[in-house]
Amino acid sequence: MGKFLSLSFLPTSRDVGLLLLRLGFGGYMIIAHGLPKLMNFSTRSGKFPDPLGLSSPVSLGFTIGAEVFAAAFVALGLFSRLSSAAVVITMGVAFSVMHNGNFIGEGNGELAMVYFLAFLTIFVSGAGKYSIDNRLAPSS
Numbered sequence: 001m002g003k004f005l006s007l008s009f010l011p012t013s014r015d016v017g018l019l020l021l022r023l024g025f026g027g028y029m030i031i032a033h034g035l036p037k038l039m040n041f042s043t044r045s046g047k048f049p050d051p052l053g054l055s056s057p058v059s060l061g062f063t064i065g066a067e068v069f070a071a072a073f074v075a076l077g078l079f080s081r082l083s084s085a086a087v088v089i090t091m092g093v094a095f096s097v098m099h100n101g102n103f104i105g106e107g108n109g110e111l112a113m114v115y116f117l118a119f120l121t122i123f124v125s126g127a128g129k130y131s132i133d134n135r136l137a138p139s140s
Contacts, residue, residue, distance in 0.1 A: 018128030019077075025118040026075030029087065034067030051097035066090035074122060077131020084123040091116035 048060040066086045073083035099109025
């Protein structure tokens, strides 16, 4: 009974877990957040929030860069740590500046924090065995 309750009969793999994390969060970031911004760049660029004072189009461009391109690199496992850092920074700004660090209530930043933590995990752990990074420079 103990073996069943602990699920120890199932194989475990850190690398499969990292692959699922990269594909799930990277893919969803692209589809649900990045592509809608990219496809509507011209209509959104004039009114996109500018929390760092760079101009609305530049802020939108940086956000698209993180949510589409960096997230795609993370999903593929290419330059994973650098790419995940771009998303971590973007989500950190979104949570702290745009959502005022609020976890609950209207306009909360809970989702930004979830993305922040997922991409921070990838930043700290690396892409794992099932990645392009590993193919380019396999660890011994």
